[in-house]
Amino acid sequence: MTVKVLVVDDSKLARIVAGKAIAALQPDWTRIEAGSAADALQIVGQQQIDVAILDFNMPDRDGLELASDLRDAHPNMPIAVITANVQDEIVARVRALNATFVAKPVTQDGLSGFIAGAALRLRKAGV
Numbered sequence: 001m002t003v004k005v006l007v008v009d010d011s012k013l014a015r016i017v018a019g020k021a022i023a024a025l026q027p028d029w030t031r032i033e034a035g036s037a038a039d040a041l042q043i044v045g046q047q048q049i050d051v052a053i054l055d056f057n058m059p060d061r062d063g064l065e066l067a068s069d070l071r072d073a074h075p076n077m078p079i080a081v082i083t084a085n086v087q088d089e090i091v092a093r094v095r096a097l098n099a100t101f102v103a104k105p106v107t108q109d110g111l112s113g114f115i116a117g118a119a120l121r122l123r124k125a126g127v
Contacts, residue, residue, distance in 0.1 A: 003029045003122055004048060008013055008040040008066065009055035009082070014106065018082070018112040020054055025115045037061035041069065049077070051118045053102075055110075056083030056090065064090075067097045076125060078118035082106055 003026070007018045014100040015033045032049070033088055034040040037060050043049065052070055054063035063081045071080055081094045094101040100114045 003050045003119075003127060004032055005029050005053065006040060006043060006049045007053045007057070008031050008034045008037065008063070010035055010058045011055070014055060014082075014104075018035070018078060018081075018106045020109070021106055022115065023109045024108050025112055026119060037063075037066040037069075042044055044070065045075070052077060052079045053114075054079065054081050056081050056085060063116060064093055064097065067094070067099050071097050074122075075119070076112070078121055080111070080114045101122040 007015050008032055009015045009018065019031045019033070022029060024086055032043060032059055034043055054066050056063040063083065067079050067081055069105065070077060079097070079099040080102045081099050082102045086103055091101045102110055102114055
């Protein structure tokens with residue numbers, strides 16, 4: 001079964017950059033993009049998503065609100081929140097949701113720990 005990773009960011013360029021990093025780390029994973037939290041929730045409602053990478057700053061709802069919704073519906077889904085806002089409070093709020101904080105700009109190195117951990121969790125879960 002192919003792992004599906006949802007990349008949510010209101011910036012098309014940021015989605016492309018994250019997608020390239022994911023492709024380099026896990027070339028077999030299918031990448032699905034959403035430009036808003038609303039689009040992301042619609043996608044998650046229509047198909048199985050295994051991993052989510054969420055931008056923090058989005059116009060409709062922030063990545064923490066979206067992460068909370070996803071966590072409620074999918075308690076074991078690996079979730080990363082990406083942002084240039086590296087304040088301790090934001091990092092703590094991300095971790096309180098059992099999500100991973102990833103600093104922007106997103107790089108292959110920056111995502112590697114999260115992607116490796118997500119792959120391990122998915123293998124243990126039989127995905």
